[in-house]
Amino acid sequence: MSAPVVDVWGPVAPGTRSSYPPAPEPHDEWPLPGGTAWVYYSPLNRRQLIRPVILSDGFSSGSSNLDQLWHGLEENGDYRFISELHAAGRDVIILGYDDRTASITANAETAIDCIRRANAERVGQAKLAVGGFSMGGLVTRYALAKMEQDPSLPDHETSVYLSYDTPHNGAWLPISIQAFAHFTTDEWGDTPGVGPVLRQFSGLLNSPAAKQMARWHIEKVGDTPEQAPERVAFLRALEEVGGWPRNLRTIGVANGVDTGAGNGVKAGATAVRCDGETLHDTWLKTQAKGDQVVARLQKTGGEPVSVRTGGLPEIDGAPGGLFTVPSPAGDTGSFGLAALLMALTGNEVDPDVITTSCFIPSISAVAAGDINDPKALYQPVTPDHSALDAFACASRNEGHTTMTEELGAWIVNEIVAAG
Known part of the structure:
Protein backbone atom coordinates (compact mmCIF):
# COMPACT_ATOMS: atom_id res chain seq x y z
CA MET A 1 0.00 0.00 0.00
CA SER A 2 1.54 3.31 -1.01
CA ALA A 3 1.05 6.34 1.20
CA PRO A 4 1.99 9.99 1.31
CA VAL A 5 4.32 11.29 3.97
CA VAL A 6 2.75 13.89 6.20
CA ASP A 7 3.93 16.13 9.02
CA VAL A 8 2.31 17.27 12.21
CA TRP A 9 3.84 20.57 13.28
CA GLY A 10 4.99 21.76 9.91
CA PRO A 11 3.93 21.88 6.27
CA VAL A 12 5.24 18.71 4.64
CA ALA A 13 7.83 16.01 5.11
CA PRO A 14 10.97 15.06 3.22
CA GLY A 15 10.08 13.28 0.00
CA THR A 16 7.68 15.99 -1.13
CA ARG A 17 10.34 18.57 -2.01
CA SER A 18 9.61 18.21 -5.70
CA SER A 19 6.11 19.61 -5.10
CA TYR A 20 7.67 23.06 -4.58
CA PRO A 21 9.26 25.15 -7.30
CA PRO A 22 12.95 25.74 -6.58
CA ALA A 23 13.70 28.80 -4.47
CA PRO A 24 15.89 31.49 -6.03
CA GLU A 25 19.58 30.81 -5.53
CA PRO A 26 20.65 32.55 -2.31
CA HIS A 27 23.30 35.25 -2.60
CA ASP A 28 25.22 33.54 0.18
CA GLU A 29 24.94 30.36 2.20
CA TRP A 30 26.30 29.99 5.71
CA PRO A 31 26.95 26.46 6.97
CA LEU A 32 26.36 26.56 10.72
CA PRO A 33 26.75 23.95 13.45
CA GLY A 34 23.34 22.29 13.42
CA GLY A 35 21.93 24.14 10.46
CA THR A 36 22.22 26.47 7.47
CA ALA A 37 21.45 30.13 6.84
CA TRP A 38 20.46 31.30 3.37
CA VAL A 39 21.15 34.99 2.71
CA TYR A 40 19.13 37.14 0.30
CA TYR A 41 20.39 40.71 0.06
CA SER A 42 17.94 43.50 -0.64
CA PRO A 43 18.37 44.83 -4.20
CA LEU A 44 18.79 48.25 -2.58
CA ASN A 45 21.91 47.15 -0.70
CA ARG A 46 24.15 46.03 -3.58
CA ARG A 47 25.13 42.64 -2.17
CA GLN A 48 26.02 43.97 1.26
CA LEU A 49 24.49 42.93 4.55
CA ILE A 50 23.21 46.25 5.90
CA ARG A 51 19.86 45.72 7.65
CA PRO A 52 19.55 41.98 8.37
CA VAL A 53 16.29 40.25 9.27
CA ILE A 54 16.76 36.67 10.50
CA LEU A 55 13.70 34.42 10.04
CA SER A 56 13.84 31.02 11.73
CA ASP A 57 12.20 27.86 10.45
CA GLY A 58 9.80 26.01 12.74
CA PHE A 59 8.91 22.39 13.52
CA SER A 60 8.77 19.68 10.90
CA SER A 61 10.47 16.38 10.23
CA GLY A 62 14.06 16.12 9.07
CA SER A 63 16.11 19.09 7.96
CA SER A 64 14.91 22.46 6.76
CA ASN A 65 13.97 22.71 3.09
CA LEU A 66 14.76 26.04 1.42
CA ASP A 67 12.24 25.50 -1.38
CA GLN A 68 9.51 24.87 1.19
CA LEU A 69 10.49 27.88 3.29
CA TRP A 70 10.64 30.25 0.34
CA HIS A 71 7.26 29.01 -0.86
CA GLY A 72 5.72 29.60 2.57
CA LEU A 73 7.06 33.15 2.80
CA GLU A 74 6.55 34.26 -0.80
CA GLU A 75 4.03 32.02 -2.56
CA ASN A 76 1.74 30.39 -0.02
CA GLY A 77 -0.43 33.36 0.90
CA ASP A 78 -1.58 36.74 -0.30
CA TYR A 79 1.56 38.65 0.75
CA ARG A 80 5.13 38.37 -0.52
CA PHE A 81 6.91 38.74 2.78
CA ILE A 82 10.50 38.53 1.53
CA SER A 83 9.84 40.88 -1.38
CA GLU A 84 8.26 43.44 0.94
CA LEU A 85 11.20 43.27 3.33
CA HIS A 86 13.57 43.70 0.39
CA ALA A 87 11.60 46.72 -0.82
CA ALA A 88 12.06 48.22 2.63
CA GLY A 89 15.83 47.79 2.34
CA ARG A 90 16.01 44.74 4.61
CA ASP A 91 18.27 41.79 3.88
CA VAL A 92 16.59 38.46 4.61
CA ILE A 93 18.41 35.57 6.26
CA ILE A 94 16.39 32.34 6.32
CA LEU A 95 17.61 30.11 9.13
CA GLY A 96 17.14 26.34 8.85
CA TYR A 97 18.10 23.36 11.00
CA ASP A 98 19.56 19.93 10.41
CA ASP A 99 16.90 18.43 12.68
CA ARG A 100 13.69 20.36 13.20
CA THR A 101 12.47 17.88 15.81
CA ALA A 102 15.51 18.41 18.05
CA SER A 103 15.31 20.22 21.36
CA ILE A 104 14.46 23.92 21.08
CA THR A 105 17.47 24.79 23.23
CA ALA A 106 19.77 22.77 20.94
CA ASN A 107 18.56 24.58 17.82
CA ALA A 108 18.86 27.87 19.71
CA GLU A 109 22.63 27.35 19.67
CA THR A 110 22.44 27.36 15.87
CA ALA A 111 20.39 30.56 16.03
CA ILE A 112 23.03 32.16 18.26
CA ASP A 113 25.72 31.26 15.72
CA CYS A 114 23.60 32.78 12.96
CA ILE A 115 23.13 36.03 14.92
CA ARG A 116 26.87 36.24 15.58
CA ARG A 117 27.65 35.66 11.89
CA ALA A 118 25.15 38.32 10.82
CA ASN A 119 26.68 40.86 13.18
CA ALA A 120 30.18 39.98 12.00
CA GLU A 121 29.29 40.48 8.31
CA ARG A 122 26.96 43.45 8.71
CA VAL A 123 28.07 46.74 7.18
CA GLY A 124 27.12 49.82 9.21
CA GLN A 125 25.40 50.18 12.57
CA ALA A 126 21.80 49.13 11.86
CA LYS A 127 20.64 46.55 14.38
CA LEU A 128 19.12 43.18 13.53
CA ALA A 129 15.53 42.01 13.54
CA VAL A 130 15.35 38.36 14.69
CA GLY A 131 12.48 35.93 15.07
CA GLY A 132 10.66 33.02 13.57
CA PHE A 133 7.54 31.14 12.62
CA SER A 134 5.80 28.75 15.00
CA MET A 135 8.54 26.91 16.92
CA GLY A 136 11.10 29.22 15.29
CA GLY A 137 9.77 32.00 17.49
CA LEU A 138 10.59 29.95 20.59
CA VAL A 139 14.05 29.04 19.28
CA THR A 140 14.97 32.68 18.68
CA ARG A 141 13.26 33.91 21.86
CA TYR A 142 15.45 31.58 23.90
CA ALA A 143 18.55 32.37 21.85
CA LEU A 144 18.24 36.14 22.31
CA ALA A 145 17.44 35.84 26.00
CA LYS A 146 20.45 33.58 26.53
CA MET A 147 22.72 36.04 24.73
CA GLU A 148 21.63 38.71 27.20
CA GLN A 149 22.18 36.52 30.25
CA ASP A 150 25.35 34.60 29.37
CA PRO A 151 28.44 36.82 29.84
CA SER A 152 30.47 34.55 27.54
CA LEU A 153 28.23 35.49 24.59
CA PRO A 154 28.39 38.77 22.65
CA ASP A 155 25.65 41.39 22.46
CA HIS A 156 22.94 40.25 20.04
CA GLU A 157 22.76 43.81 18.63
CA THR A 158 19.08 43.28 17.86
CA SER A 159 16.35 45.91 18.02
CA VAL A 160 13.27 43.78 17.26
CA TYR A 161 12.24 40.26 18.21
CA LEU A 162 9.30 38.90 16.19
CA SER A 163 7.17 35.78 16.34
CA TYR A 164 4.55 34.48 13.90
CA ASP A 165 1.86 32.27 15.47
CA THR A 166 4.37 30.91 17.97
CA PRO A 167 3.11 28.69 20.82
CA HIS A 168 4.52 30.89 23.59
CA ASN A 169 2.09 29.37 26.10
CA GLY A 170 1.78 25.96 24.50
CA ALA A 171 0.30 24.18 21.48
CA TRP A 172 -2.73 21.88 21.32
CA LEU A 173 -3.26 18.65 19.43
CA PRO A 174 -6.36 16.69 20.50
CA PRO A 229 9.01 16.32 31.42
CA GLU A 230 10.75 17.83 28.38
CA ARG A 231 8.34 20.77 28.43
CA VAL A 232 8.80 21.31 32.16
CA ALA A 233 12.58 21.34 31.67
CA PHE A 234 12.32 23.74 28.72
CA LEU A 235 10.14 26.18 30.66
CA ARG A 236 12.66 26.06 33.49
CA ALA A 237 15.53 26.73 31.07
CA LEU A 238 13.60 29.63 29.56
CA GLU A 239 12.99 31.10 33.00
CA GLU A 240 16.68 30.77 33.84
CA VAL A 241 17.53 33.15 30.98
CA GLY A 242 14.86 35.65 31.98
CA GLY A 243 11.93 34.28 30.01
CA TRP A 244 12.20 36.92 27.29
CA PRO A 245 14.92 39.05 25.70
CA ARG A 246 14.66 42.46 27.37
CA ASN A 247 17.00 44.82 25.55
CA LEU A 248 14.83 45.14 22.44
CA ARG A 249 11.23 45.45 21.26
CA THR A 250 9.16 42.25 21.28
CA ILE A 251 6.34 41.83 18.76
CA GLY A 252 4.19 38.96 17.59
CA VAL A 253 1.16 37.98 15.55
CA ALA A 254 -1.54 35.33 15.84
CA ASN A 255 -3.39 33.54 13.06
CA GLY A 256 -6.43 33.65 15.34
CA VAL A 257 -8.73 36.47 16.35
CA ASP A 258 -8.45 38.64 19.45
CA THR A 259 -12.22 38.99 19.91
CA GLY A 260 -12.71 35.71 21.77
CA ALA A 261 -14.86 34.32 18.94
CA GLY A 262 -14.24 30.61 18.42
CA ILE A 360 -2.14 27.58 18.52
CA PRO A 361 -4.70 29.48 20.63
CA SER A 362 -4.55 33.24 20.12
CA ILE A 363 -3.65 33.80 23.75
CA SER A 364 -0.66 31.49 23.31
CA ALA A 365 0.54 33.17 20.10
CA VAL A 366 0.55 36.61 21.74
CA ALA A 367 1.56 35.38 25.22
CA ALA A 368 -1.63 36.67 26.82
CA GLY A 369 -2.90 33.90 29.08
CA ASP A 370 -2.88 30.29 30.20
CA ILE A 371 -4.52 28.02 27.62
CA ASN A 372 -5.60 25.77 30.49
CA ASP A 373 -7.96 28.57 31.58
CA PRO A 374 -11.34 28.08 29.85
CA LYS A 375 -12.31 31.71 30.41
CA ALA A 376 -9.04 33.13 29.08
CA LEU A 377 -9.29 31.05 25.90
CA TYR A 378 -12.51 32.75 24.83
CA GLN A 379 -12.03 36.26 26.23
CA PRO A 380 -11.04 39.25 24.08
CA VAL A 381 -7.28 39.82 24.11
CA THR A 382 -6.11 43.29 25.06
CA PRO A 383 -2.58 44.76 25.16
CA ASP A 384 -2.43 44.69 28.95
CA HIS A 385 -2.77 40.87 28.86
CA SER A 386 0.25 40.27 26.63
CA ALA A 387 3.91 39.80 27.55
CA LEU A 388 4.79 41.28 24.13
CA ASP A 389 5.39 44.99 23.60
CA ALA A 390 2.99 44.92 20.64
CA PHE A 391 0.94 42.31 18.80
CA ALA A 392 -1.59 41.88 16.02
CA CYS A 393 -4.24 39.20 15.60
CA ALA A 394 -5.95 38.04 12.43
CA SER A 395 -9.47 39.16 11.56
CA ARG A 396 -10.50 35.49 11.27
CA ASN A 397 -9.30 32.15 12.59
CA GLU A 398 -7.07 30.84 9.78
CA GLY A 399 -4.44 28.20 9.15
CA HIS A 400 -1.40 28.17 11.40
CA THR A 401 1.46 30.34 10.01
CA THR A 402 -0.59 31.41 6.98
CA MET A 403 1.18 34.44 5.50
CA THR A 404 -1.37 37.21 5.00
CA GLU A 405 -1.07 40.86 4.09
CA GLU A 406 -2.87 41.71 7.31
CA LEU A 407 -0.17 40.14 9.49
CA GLY A 408 2.86 40.29 7.20
CA ALA A 409 2.50 44.00 6.49
CA TRP A 410 2.07 44.71 10.19
CA ILE A 411 5.40 43.02 10.94
CA VAL A 412 7.19 44.80 8.08
CA ASN A 413 5.90 48.15 9.32
CA GLU A 414 7.07 47.39 12.85
CA ILE A 415 10.55 46.43 11.62
CA VAL A 416 10.81 49.58 9.50
CA ALA A 417 9.61 51.77 12.38
CA ALA A 418 12.35 50.36 14.60
CA GLY A 419 14.96 51.82 12.22
Missing part, protein backbone atom coordinates in the same frame (compact mmCIF):
# COMPACT_ATOMS: atom_id res chain seq x y z
CA ILE A 175 -5.61 13.83 22.88
CA SER A 176 -7.90 11.62 20.78
CA ILE A 177 -5.60 12.14 17.78
CA GLN A 178 -2.45 11.54 19.80
CA ALA A 179 -3.92 8.28 21.11
CA PHE A 180 -5.03 7.24 17.61
CA ALA A 181 -1.51 7.89 16.25
CA HIS A 182 0.13 5.73 18.91
CA PHE A 183 -2.54 2.99 18.71
CA THR A 184 -2.29 2.58 14.94
CA THR A 185 1.51 2.65 15.09
CA ASP A 186 1.51 -0.12 17.69
CA GLU A 187 -0.79 -2.23 15.51
CA TRP A 188 0.43 -1.51 11.96
CA GLY A 189 3.74 0.30 12.28
CA ASP A 190 5.55 -2.53 10.50
CA THR A 191 3.07 -2.78 7.62
CA PRO A 192 4.70 -2.03 4.24
CA GLY A 193 3.60 1.24 2.71
CA VAL A 194 1.47 2.72 5.47
CA GLY A 195 3.73 1.68 8.37
CA PRO A 196 6.37 4.39 7.84
CA VAL A 197 3.64 7.06 7.75
CA LEU A 198 2.16 5.84 11.03
CA ARG A 199 5.58 5.63 12.69
CA GLN A 200 6.45 9.11 11.52
CA PHE A 201 3.22 10.59 12.88
CA SER A 202 3.65 8.94 16.28
CA GLY A 203 7.39 9.69 16.31
CA LEU A 204 6.86 13.37 15.60
CA LEU A 205 4.46 13.63 18.52
CA ASN A 206 7.07 12.06 20.78
CA SER A 207 10.03 14.07 19.48
CA PRO A 208 11.90 16.43 21.85
CA ALA A 209 10.61 19.64 20.28
CA ALA A 210 6.99 18.45 20.10
CA LYS A 211 7.06 17.46 23.76
CA GLN A 212 8.46 20.89 24.65
CA MET A 213 5.66 22.72 22.81
CA ALA A 214 2.60 20.59 23.63
CA ARG A 215 0.59 21.85 26.61
CA TRP A 216 -0.87 18.34 27.01
CA HIS A 217 0.94 15.25 25.77
CA ILE A 218 0.63 11.48 25.92
CA GLU A 219 3.53 9.24 24.91
CA LYS A 220 1.38 6.13 24.51
CA VAL A 221 -2.26 5.06 24.67
CA GLY A 222 -3.45 5.04 28.27
CA ASP A 223 -1.19 7.84 29.51
CA THR A 224 -2.68 10.74 31.46
CA PRO A 225 -2.53 13.97 29.42
CA GLU A 226 -0.09 16.37 31.04
CA GLN A 227 2.97 18.46 30.33
CA ALA A 228 5.84 16.22 29.30
CA ASN A 263 -13.83 28.71 15.17
CA GLY A 264 -17.20 26.96 15.28
CA VAL A 265 -15.99 23.48 16.32
CA LYS A 266 -18.41 22.11 18.92
CA ALA A 267 -17.13 20.52 22.10
CA GLY A 268 -17.77 16.81 22.62
CA ALA A 269 -18.76 16.18 19.01
CA THR A 270 -17.74 13.07 17.06
CA ALA A 271 -15.11 14.47 14.72
CA VAL A 272 -14.34 11.36 12.71
CA ARG A 273 -15.53 7.74 12.67
CA CYS A 274 -14.61 4.70 10.61
CA ASP A 275 -15.30 1.00 10.16
CA GLY A 276 -13.65 -1.48 7.87
CA GLU A 277 -10.80 -3.84 7.18
CA THR A 278 -8.58 -2.95 10.13
CA LEU A 279 -10.67 -0.80 12.49
CA HIS A 280 -14.12 -1.43 13.93
CA ASP A 281 -16.42 1.37 15.16
CA THR A 282 -13.43 3.59 15.85
CA TRP A 283 -14.12 7.26 16.55
CA LEU A 284 -12.48 10.42 17.85
CA LYS A 285 -14.24 13.29 19.59
CA THR A 286 -13.49 16.95 20.10
CA GLN A 287 -12.46 18.02 23.56
CA ALA A 288 -15.13 18.85 26.16
CA LYS A 289 -14.96 19.84 29.81
CA GLY A 290 -15.09 17.28 32.58
CA ASP A 291 -14.52 13.56 32.41
CA GLN A 292 -14.94 12.43 28.81
CA VAL A 293 -14.25 9.47 26.55
CA VAL A 294 -12.50 11.24 23.67
CA ALA A 295 -11.76 8.16 21.58
CA ARG A 296 -12.87 4.59 21.00
CA LEU A 297 -10.15 2.58 19.29
CA GLN A 298 -10.72 -1.01 18.20
CA LYS A 299 -8.76 -3.25 15.92
CA THR A 300 -11.13 -5.42 13.88
CA GLY A 301 -11.50 -8.62 15.87
CA GLY A 302 -9.86 -7.11 18.94
CA GLU A 303 -11.02 -5.51 22.16
CA PRO A 304 -12.02 -1.83 22.23
CA VAL A 305 -9.81 0.73 23.96
CA SER A 306 -11.36 3.81 25.53
CA VAL A 307 -9.33 6.99 25.86
CA ARG A 308 -10.43 9.31 28.67
CA THR A 309 -9.59 12.87 29.63
CA GLY A 310 -10.60 15.03 32.55
CA GLY A 311 -10.23 18.66 33.47
CA LEU A 312 -9.25 19.92 30.02
CA PRO A 313 -10.88 23.01 28.49
CA GLU A 314 -13.06 23.09 25.37
CA ILE A 315 -10.04 24.01 23.31
CA ASP A 316 -10.72 22.54 19.85
CA GLY A 317 -13.13 25.39 19.12
CA ALA A 318 -11.03 28.15 20.69
CA PRO A 319 -9.87 31.20 18.71
CA GLY A 320 -6.44 30.64 17.23
CA GLY A 321 -4.38 29.34 14.35
CA LEU A 322 -5.91 26.18 12.89
CA PHE A 323 -4.10 22.89 12.34
CA THR A 324 -3.58 22.52 8.60
CA VAL A 325 -1.44 20.08 6.65
CA PRO A 326 -1.20 19.36 2.90
CA SER A 327 -2.42 15.97 1.69
CA PRO A 328 -2.95 14.39 -1.73
CA ALA A 329 -6.62 15.38 -1.49
CA GLY A 330 -5.81 18.99 -0.63
CA ASP A 331 -5.14 20.80 2.62
CA THR A 332 -6.78 19.19 5.62
CA GLY A 333 -6.72 19.61 9.38
CA SER A 334 -6.07 17.61 12.54
CA PHE A 335 -9.09 15.30 12.40
CA GLY A 336 -8.89 15.33 8.61
CA LEU A 337 -5.41 13.87 8.91
CA ALA A 338 -6.79 11.14 11.17
CA ALA A 339 -9.48 10.44 8.57
CA LEU A 340 -6.81 10.15 5.89
CA LEU A 341 -4.85 7.64 7.98
CA MET A 342 -8.03 5.67 8.69
CA ALA A 343 -8.66 5.39 4.96
CA LEU A 344 -5.06 4.42 4.30
CA THR A 345 -5.38 1.50 6.69
CA GLY A 346 -8.33 0.10 4.73
CA ASN A 347 -11.39 1.59 6.37
CA GLU A 348 -14.51 3.46 5.28
CA VAL A 349 -14.72 6.86 6.95
CA ASP A 350 -18.07 8.48 7.72
CA PRO A 351 -18.43 11.52 5.43
CA ASP A 352 -19.32 14.13 8.07
CA VAL A 353 -15.77 14.74 9.34
CA ILE A 354 -14.94 17.76 11.47
CA THR A 355 -11.67 18.34 9.66
CA THR A 356 -9.72 20.79 11.79
CA SER A 357 -9.34 22.28 15.26
CA CYS A 358 -7.52 25.01 17.11
CA PHE A 359 -3.76 24.42 17.11
